Structure formats: C-alpha cells, structure tokens
Amino acid sequence: MIWREYHEYTKHTAQSLRRSQHFLDWANMPDPFRHYEGVPVLDLPADPPAPQASALGILHGQAAQANALDGPAFLSQFLYHSAAISATKRVPSSGYQYALRVNPSSGNLHPTEFHFLSQGLRGWPDGLYHYRPSSHMAEQRAEGIVPSGLPGGTLNFVLTSIAWREEWKYRDRAYRYCLHDIGHAWQALVLAARAMGCESFATALFADDELTQALRLSGDEWPMLAVSIRGPAPGEMRAEAGCTWHGGEPNILSTNQIEYPRIEAMHQATKVKMNGTGESADHAAISNGIALPAPALSSKGYGEVARTRRSALDFRGGMESISFGDLSALLHAASQPLAGDFCDRRFVQLYLYVHRVEGLAPGMYRYWPETGQLELMRSGDQQVMAAGLSLGQQLAGNACVAFSMIADLERATRLHGDRGYRCAYFEAGAIGQRLYLAAESLGVRATGIGAFYDDEVHNYLGLTSQMGQVVYHFAIGHPVHDPRLDAHG
Ligand SMILES: Cc1cc2nc3c(=O)[nH]c(=O)nc-3n(C[C@H](O)[C@H](O)[C@H](O)COP(=O)(O)O)c2cc1C
Missing domain, CATH: 3.40.109.10 (NADH Oxidase)
Known part of the structure; x- marks a missing residue:
C-alpha cells in the first residue's frame, strides 16, 4: 500500500529537518482565495445573527431549535459561522494584513474550498455554488439541479483541497495537513448546522473522478468530503434534474506551481476504494482507570x-x-x-x-x-x-x-x-x-x-x-x- 511509504517518508526526524533546505518563496505564495471568474455572484445578507445555543451543549450532542429562515438568510448565517473570515492580523514591522477564518488551517494557508449544491431553498436558486469568503458571497457555477451522485437533499457541501497551497510551505508533508484541515472544516459545518437546528451526514467514500467531473472542478482542486445538511428551510423541491452551466474560470494561484509527485501518487492511491471487512470495535478494559x-x-x-x-x-x-x-x-x-x-x-x-x-x-x-x-x-x-x-x-x-x-x-x-x-x-x-x-x-x-x-x-x-x-x-x-x-x- 502506498500510504505506508508516504507516511514513512514524511515523518519528521532530527536528520530530516537538518537536511531540509527549504526557503519560503514569498513571491510565489499561492493566493489563499479561489475565485471562479465570470459567473453570477449572489449576495449573502450582511451581519447575520449569532446562533445562541450553548456551544458546549452543541459539542456535547444537544440539539438546538431551528428558526424558519429563507435560503439567503440561512446560508449567510450558516457560512458566517463555519467558513467566513472572522479576524485579521497585522504584522507590526511591515503593516502587512492577512485574514483569519472561522475554520483553522495549518500555516493559515487554507487549502480547503467550500462548494455547495442547493435544491429547494426558499428564495435561493437551485444550483452549484462556490463560497467566496473574501466577500461573503456565493459564486453560482451552475443554475438548476446538477447531477452529482451524492445523496439528495436541500444542501450538499463538497469540501475540496488545493494541495499546492500547503505544499508551498510544507512540501511532501502537506497532504497530511490538507486532510486535517478538511476534518476541521467538516466539524465547522456540522456544529454550525446543529446550532441552527439541522443535522448532517458526511460522505468520504465517493468516486473521486466522477465527482470532479460532475462538479467541473478546476484540476488543482480535489474533492475530499461531502457533507449533506438536513433540515434547513425547505421550499419547493423540483423533481427533474437539469441545469445551466456558468462554470467560471478559476483564478491562477501562483505563477509557478511546483509538482510534488509523492503527493500526487498518494492522492491517486487513496482514490482506490475497497470494501470493509466488518471488524468489531475493541473496548477498553482497564481496572485501575x-x-x-x-x-x-x-x-x-x-x-x-x-x-x-x-x-x-x-x-x-x-x-x-x-x-x-x-x-x-x-x-x-x-x-x-x-x-x-x-x-x-x-x-x-x-x-x-x-x-x-x-x-x-x-x-x-x-x-x-x-x-x-x-x-x-x-x-x-x-x-x-x-x-x-x-x-x-x-x-x-x-x-x-x-x-x-x-x-x-x-x-x-x-x-x-x-x-x-x-x-x-x-x-x-x-x-x-x-x-x-x-x-x-x-x-x-x-x-x-x-x-x-x-x-x-x-x-x-x-x-x-x-x-x-x-x-x-x-x-x-x-x-x-x-x-x-x-x-x-
Ligand atoms: C492541522 C493544523 C496544524 C497546525 N500546526 C501548528 C503548529 O505546528 N504550530 C503552531 O503554532 N500552530 C499550528 N496550527 C495553528 C495554525 O497556525 C492556525 O490555525 C492558523 O494560523 C490560523 O489561525 P486561527 O486558528 O487563529 O484561525 C495548526 C493548525 C492546524 C489546523
């Protein structure tokens, strides 16, 4: 299996750190914001209210009451509390300012992009959207119902990774951080949904290439996890599939993207899906706990x-x-x-x-x-x-x-x-x-x-x-x- 080689190769040791001669090429730093240019961009209402349910209660599994919101209000509140910009930092010596988000990210490099398929949200056109955190807006990449192969529902998020953003700094170890960041973003969605009275379900075992094609993702974005949100403000569900594509031109993130063949190989290998063998979970039996x-x-x-x-x-x-x-x-x-x-x-x-x-x-x-x-x-x-x-x-x-x-x-x-x-x-x-x-x-x-x-x-x-x-x-x-x-x- 490829994972063993990848994991072994990317371990930090005193020697590997001494050998490493990596300098950050700031002029070639990838843009932390992806835009799909030339598509309709839909506003999300400003200053959405904060979900009031106790955060610790939500983390401990309590449910919150749902508010009847229309589509734009729901999406705005949801994304504002899961994926939006929430702070800035200023470097005192240079005055350089950069954004921080609700979801954390290794090195603040943000490899994760948030796409969503919506169907039947009141006051919001069905379609495929890409969230634009830089302006808290949604880029409409297709209007209508996009067949994706994912379980149906009002709102289906697809989280993608742009590995190059992490590779720029962390090189071969970057794939690990992309995966961590997806795990963080996943729970950012899950918990915000729960705080707004909705449930969710994650799908990780999908066919990668089919989903990439269905969503016409830019080649540098890899779909990693789909998260369906159940229960947000439903309107009319349309039965028939069919959509109009705007697609959009993905922006170039760096002038010179460097290849990391080990990560490419690892990603290819993890596309292979095998059936589970149905192991039983082991349970702790400690007497002096x-x-x-x-x-x-x-x-x-x-x-x-x-x-x-x-x-x-x-x-x-x-x-x-x-x-x-x-x-x-x-x-x-x-x-x-x-x-x-x-x-x-x-x-x-x-x-x-x-x-x-x-x-x-x-x-x-x-x-x-x-x-x-x-x-x-x-x-x-x-x-x-x-x-x-x-x-x-x-x-x-x-x-x-x-x-x-x-x-x-x-x-x-x-x-x-x-x-x-x-x-x-x-x-x-x-x-x-x-x-x-x-x-x-x-x-x-x-x-x-x-x-x-x-x-x-x-x-x-x-x-x-x-x-x-x-x-x-x-x-x-x-x-x-x-x-x-x-x-x-
Ligand atoms: C997977 C992951 C690994 C991280 N590793 C480190 C680390 O080794 N050292 C550190 O000081 N911060 C680490 N961080 C924190 C990030 O630097 C931080 O999330 C990022 O700067 C954004 O800031 P924020 O979390 O305040 O939004 C890590 C964060 C994540 C999500």
Whole structure:
C-alpha cells in the first residue's frame, strides 16, 4: 500500500529537518482565495445573527431549535459561522494584513474550498455554488439541479483541497495537513448546522473522478468530503434534474506551481476504494482507570464561540491551571459520535500530557472514551517532553494539557484501503475542531500542532506501528496576548 511509504517518508526526524533546505518563496505564495471568474455572484445578507445555543451543549450532542429562515438568510448565517473570515492580523514591522477564518488551517494557508449544491431553498436558486469568503458571497457555477451522485437533499457541501497551497510551505508533508484541515472544516459545518437546528451526514467514500467531473472542478482542486445538511428551510423541491452551466474560470494561484509527485501518487492511491471487512470495535478494559468527573458547563453561545475561536500563539505557563471538570468537558466534546459513511469505527485515540489540571497529577495518560476513564501511563512532569516531541514548540509545554492523537492507520486502511488514511486524518481534524471550540467555550484557548517527531512520539508512548501512529498534536491552556489580532464582529 502506498500510504505506508508516504507516511514513512514524511515523518519528521532530527536528520530530516537538518537536511531540509527549504526557503519560503514569498513571491510565489499561492493566493489563499479561489475565485471562479465570470459567473453570477449572489449576495449573502450582511451581519447575520449569532446562533445562541450553548456551544458546549452543541459539542456535547444537544440539539438546538431551528428558526424558519429563507435560503439567503440561512446560508449567510450558516457560512458566517463555519467558513467566513472572522479576524485579521497585522504584522507590526511591515503593516502587512492577512485574514483569519472561522475554520483553522495549518500555516493559515487554507487549502480547503467550500462548494455547495442547493435544491429547494426558499428564495435561493437551485444550483452549484462556490463560497467566496473574501466577500461573503456565493459564486453560482451552475443554475438548476446538477447531477452529482451524492445523496439528495436541500444542501450538499463538497469540501475540496488545493494541495499546492500547503505544499508551498510544507512540501511532501502537506497532504497530511490538507486532510486535517478538511476534518476541521467538516466539524465547522456540522456544529454550525446543529446550532441552527439541522443535522448532517458526511460522505468520504465517493468516486473521486466522477465527482470532479460532475462538479467541473478546476484540476488543482480535489474533492475530499461531502457533507449533506438536513433540515434547513425547505421550499419547493423540483423533481427533474437539469441545469445551466456558468462554470467560471478559476483564478491562477501562483505563477509557478511546483509538482510534488509523492503527493500526487498518494492522492491517486487513496482514490482506490475497497470494501470493509466488518471488524468489531475493541473496548477498553482497564481496572485501575481514573474516572472523569462531571463535565464543566458553559453557557457561551455557539455563534460567539465559533467566531472568536483562535489559535493561541503560546500559553502563559506558570501556575495557571484548568479544572478536572474542564478536562472532562474537553474529552467529552472530543469523543461524541461522528456522522458519516466512515464513522462506524473510530481510529483515533487520545494520549494526554497533563501539566496543570487541578485534581489530576501531572503525567502522561491514555483516554478510554468507551468507559470515560484515564489510564496513567507515566507519572511526573511532562512539560519538557511534550514540547520536545512537538518539534521543540514551547506551547506544548506551556499549555495546561497537550495531546498526541494516535491513529490506528493499519485498521483504517484494512477497512477502506489507502482511502482509510484520509478517513483517519479527517477524524483527527474533527477531534481538533471540537477541542478548539470546547476550549474557547471554557474561556481557555487551543492550538493544533501538525509538526512533531513521529517516531520519537511512538517510542515515548511505547507504541509499535501496528498499535497506531501519531497523526496530530494539540495543546490547550491560557493564551498569551496576541497584539497582532483584530477580531471582526
Ligand atoms: C492541522 C493544523 C496544524 C497546525 N500546526 C501548528 C503548529 O505546528 N504550530 C503552531 O503554532 N500552530 C499550528 N496550527 C495553528 C495554525 O497556525 C492556525 O490555525 C492558523 O494560523 C490560523 O489561525 P486561527 O486558528 O487563529 O484561525 C495548526 C493548525 C492546524 C489546523
């Protein structure tokens, strides 16, 4: 299988980092905004209201009440709280300003594009649209009903990745980050939908080339995940398919796009779909586990939390802590069921580096979601180790708690072929998004960490590759002030 070669080749080691002579070519930085030029562009109403349901409640599986909205109002509120620009940062030395979005992204490079098929939304023409976050508008690429092969419904999102945006900085490791970012964007959609009283279902096991053709996607955009939203303001459903294409000319993102054959090969390999073998899930049986206390509560509204979510630059360290109830709320949010055609089996397990959690001794723990228990693996201070394993990034040591997400890649790929590699990363990104929002709800902050010494993590956690491999690191704590930040309403 190709995934093993790709994964092995893209591991960080001290040697690989020393060998790396990569300098960022700023003049060739890909444009973070895709436009399909020459198509009708539809306005989304400005200043949509914030969904008020408790963000932590939504993360813990509660449902919110739906409001009867017409199509434009629904889409505006939905996209404003899942994919829109939510802040800007200014570099003090140069004055250069750049946008940050509701969905996070490795290096803020935003490889993910949001397309959607709408059918029967009141006051909104049926069609295929591409979301334009730079102006909070929708580009109409086709009007009518576009046959896509995806399950029918009022609203079907298709998330695509433009790998070049990540390759520009992260080179061969970039495919991993594209997949993480899709997982984050997925949950950004799912949770905003839930906060607006809608349910959703993700489809990852579709035929790639057929969907690319059906949506006439630009060659540099790869469809990765479809997310159908059920329950938004339905109007009249038309039975007959048929549409008028505007298509649109995709903008050029860089003058000189460099090829990354390993990523091309990996993407091709993950297009292969195999049938599952119907494995049973394993359940934790630990006798000396530490039971989690009741999760902490928070009444912060979803709209506010989604729009103020930010990555911490670093954490304050020192004596500040979180409560055990906060940690319980974070883990509870991370382990809720996910709805999708690849979600019957979970592939990712959390290992925790506990630095400062009141009532829980510092140490490295494994989390067993089935029984809601923590298993102590190593006791003692983990701050130096967590930062060291995270490529020396101090924020993993200054946080109150840091995480290694360990994915059973063998199992994922036994079930879905190489495609399972994508699925495991989507799950890690989804957990990351849930941790980001839960942290924000609790008045602390998080940061995703895609850079770590892979095999050093395995050695420290005592894992063979058959037992699982590290796919993502995460840190949560009290953030340092970021003077460059300017939040948007
Ligand atoms: C998959 C992923 C990996 C990331 N890796 C790192 C990292 O290694 N170090 C870091 O400081 N931030 C990391 N980040 C945080 C991003 O830099 C941050 O999301 C981006 O700058 C946008 O800022 P925002 O999250 O405030 O919107 C990562 C984020 C994601 C989603």
